[in-house]
Amino acid sequence: MKRRPDYLAHGVLGLGAALFALPVWVAFAGATETAGAINRGDLSLLPRLAGLRSFIDVLGYGASADAGVTIGHMLLVSFAMALVIALGKIAISALSAFAIAFFRFPFRMIAFWAILLTLMLPVEVRIIPTYAVMSEFHLINSFTGLTMPLIASATATLLFRQVFLAVPDELVEAARLDGAGPMRFFLDMLLPVSAPNLAALFVILFVYGWNQYLWPLLAVTNGRLNPIVLGIVRMITTDQITPWNLVMAGTIWAILPPVVVVLLMQRWFVRGLTEADK
Amino acid sequence: MERRTLFPGRALPAFLVLPQLAITALFFLFPAWRAFVESVRAVNGFGLNARFVGLANFAALLGSGTYRATVLRTLLYCTAVTALAMAGGLVLAVFADREIKGRAIYRALLILPYAIAPAIASVIFVFLLQPEIGLLTGVLKQAGIDWNYVLHGGQALGLVILVGAWKQVAYNFIFYLAGLQSIPRTLIEAAALDGARGWYRFRTMLWPLLLPTTLFLLVVNTVYAAFDTFALIFALTGGGPGTATETMVVKVYRDGIINLDLGGSAAQSVILMALIVALTVLQFRYAGGRERT
Numbered sequence: 001m002k003r004r005p006d007y008l009a010h011g012v013l014g015l016g017a018a019l020f021a022l023p024v025w026v027a028f029a030g031a032t033e034t035a036g037a038i039n040r041g042d043l044s045l046l047p048r049l050a051g052l053r054s055f056i057d058v059l060g061y062g063a064s065a066d067a068g069v070t071i072g073h074m075l076l077v078s079f080a081m082a083l084v085i086a087l088g089k090i091a092i093s094a095l096s097a098f099a100i101a102f103f104r105f106p107f108r109m110i111a112f113w114a115i116l117l118t119l120m121l122p123v124e125v126r127i128i129p130t131y132a133v134m135s136e137f138h139l140i141n142s143f144t145g146l147t148m149p150l151i152a153s154a155t156a157t158l159l160f161r162q163v164f165l166a167v168p169d170e171l172v173e174a175a176r177l178d179g180a181g182p183m184r185f186f187l188d189m190l191l192p193v194s195a196p197n198l199a200a201l202f203v204i205l206f207v208y209g210w211n212q213y214l215w216p217l218l219a220v221t222n223g224r225l226n227p228i229v230l231g232i233v234r235m236i237t238t239d240q241i242t243p244w245n246l247v248m249a250g251t252i253w254a255i256l257p258p259v260v261v262v263l264l265m266q267r268w269f270v271r272g273l274t275e276a277d278k
Numbered sequence: 279m280e281r282r283t284l285f286p287g288r289a290l291p292a293f294l295v296l297p298q299l300a301i302t303a304l305f306f307l308f309p310a311w312r313a314f315v316e317s318v319r320a321v322n323g324f325g326l327n328a329r330f331v332g333l334a335n336f337a338a339l340l341g342s343g344t345y346r347a348t349v350l351r352t353l354l355y356c357t358a359v360t361a362l363a364m365a366g367g368l369v370l371a372v373f374a375d376r377e378i379k380g381r382a383i384y385r386a387l388l389i390l391p392y393a394i395a396p397a398i399a400s401v402i403f404v405f406l407l408q409p410e411i412g413l414l415t416g417v418l419k420q421a422g423i424d425w426n427y428v429l430h431g432g433q434a435l436g437l438v439i440l441v442g443a444w445k446q447v448a449y450n451f452i453f454y455l456a457g458l459q460s461i462p463r464t465l466i467e468a469a470a471l472d473g474a475r476g477w478y479r480f481r482t483m484l485w486p487l488l489l490p491t492t493l494f495l496l497v498v499n500t501v502y503a504a505f506d507t508f509a510l511i512f513a514l515t516g517g518g519p520g521t522a523t524e525t526m527v528v529k530v531y532r533d534g535i536i537n538l539d540l541g542g543s544a545a546q547s548v549i550l551m552a553l554i555v556a557l558t559v560l561q562f563r564y565a566g567g568r569e570r571t
Contacts, residue, residue, distance in 0.1 A: 105288045255393065
């Protein structure tokens with residue numbers, strides 16, 4: 001068969017790619033522009049080399065609404081938050097899936113359904129009462145309050161349960177013959193054989209944790225614990241004159257970690273996503 | 279499906295599920311219960327003396343024209359976002375499944391928005407379309423369009439729909455592409471030998487095979503549009519101008535946190551819970567055939 005380039009496919013995909021990548025490119029170019037030029041409406045699509053230093057400057061910049069808290073600090077908060085949420089979700093979900101798949105204990109199915117119920121109770125539908133619980137336990141403005149309520153995960157538990165159920169019986173029996181107790185089996189066999197799933201789940205959950213907005217909006221009222229996503233939105237809504245070049249530099253910082261994680265682990269992530277969500 | 283080989287013991291497994299159960303009970307089930315309790319009570323203006331009012335909060339909501347308008351707006355929003363995002367994802371996936379040069383790059387660029395926070399997507403679009411300085415605003419003005427989403431409700435609604443869809447196309451693209459790639463190549467080649475090409479092949483072969491994916495995505499996208507777009511809308515327009523972009527989740531936040539109408543907000547929470555339970559049950563039914571092996 002003779003081959004000529006598939007012009008139609010290139011056309012459609014090129015248009016799609018432009019639609020999704022160009023806005024990010026404009027944000028990047030905007031970061032390198034001067035604030036004055038942007039406010040006059042002269043924004044060029046070509047980045048200014050001299051303007052690249054905004055990416056460094058912005059790390060020390062703090063929105064006036066959150067006195068003394070810099071974008072650099074917010075990035076650190078976001079990193080800590082995303083890591084604790086991702087690793088915490090993986091840890092407690094793997095443990096509960098292990099218990100549910102490998103043991104028989106009273107109320108096992110009730111526990112399983114209670115965990116599944118969290119799927120049906122996103123923060124969006126229980127804003128006020130969750131806030132009330134948080135403040136009764138004095139968790140407002142604490143790192144625990146920012147992360148712990150987000151650590152329960154029905155999706156991760158379901159995924160681990162599926163993976164664990166598929167582990168061959170021979171493996172379990174071999175481990176038992178070798179005298180391995182349940183926890184030894186869990187750590188030395190179950191987790192290593194689930195490594196690809198762990199990696200995929202980590203990507204999905206890191207992105208989830210990093211991109212949180214509503215929860216920090218409720219759980220944090222002083223700037224010290226603002227994650228970057230919240231901080232950037234505050235920069236455009238509270239300041240009298242928005243320093244757009246810095247906002248865009250901060251925006252690029254805010255999307256960089258999840259984008260890098262997704263692109264680097266694309267293959268695992270795509271498989272994990274299509275398996276986990278079904 | 280259950281395992282045949284098990285470990286003995288009762289205390290250990292109970293201890294292992296405890297952390298997850300404790301968080302679930304404290305931050306999910308208990309607040310949900312409280313929403314039910316609050317939804318049948320009314321609190322006076324000082325936040326004291328709550329009293330039982332039965333279904334009065336619900337009656338007040340359903341009787342209010344603003345709430346009914348919000349429900350209709352949410353319906354419109356979900357339909358528009360779901361339709362745009364799914365059609366976009368499907369078209370791109372069909373072409374990305376072809377064997378062309380550079381498709382790895384196309385794929386990487388197309389899944390990019392998945393990684394971007396909804397609130398940050400809104401910030402980028404504010405930058406592009408802000409009434410005074412936006413890059414695209416200038417283009418629209420030259421085309422004779424009086425673009426100002428801060429003032430014009432219709433434009434604001436159109437904008438939150440577009441950004442909502444922009445953010446979700448990547449997800450649908452990933453699922454449709456996975457669906458297309460799971461179709462056996464031999465099947466496609468056999469169809470090609472029979473002369474099935476282009477639109478005809480898509481309509482008679484690919485589309486029916488993708489139907490399970492489509493049903494699954496239909497539910498997931500509806501849930502996304504109804505519940506996960508709070509950050510996107512709130513950061514972009516705050517629900518305004520007026521109530522032009524106020525969907526149900528935005529209204530719960532505005533009524534509860536900003537206007538401090540606790541009973542009304544709790545009643546709205548209960549309605550939203552009923553909605554998401556219904557959608558989740560649908561999702562499990564459609565995904566069920568594939569998951570429960």
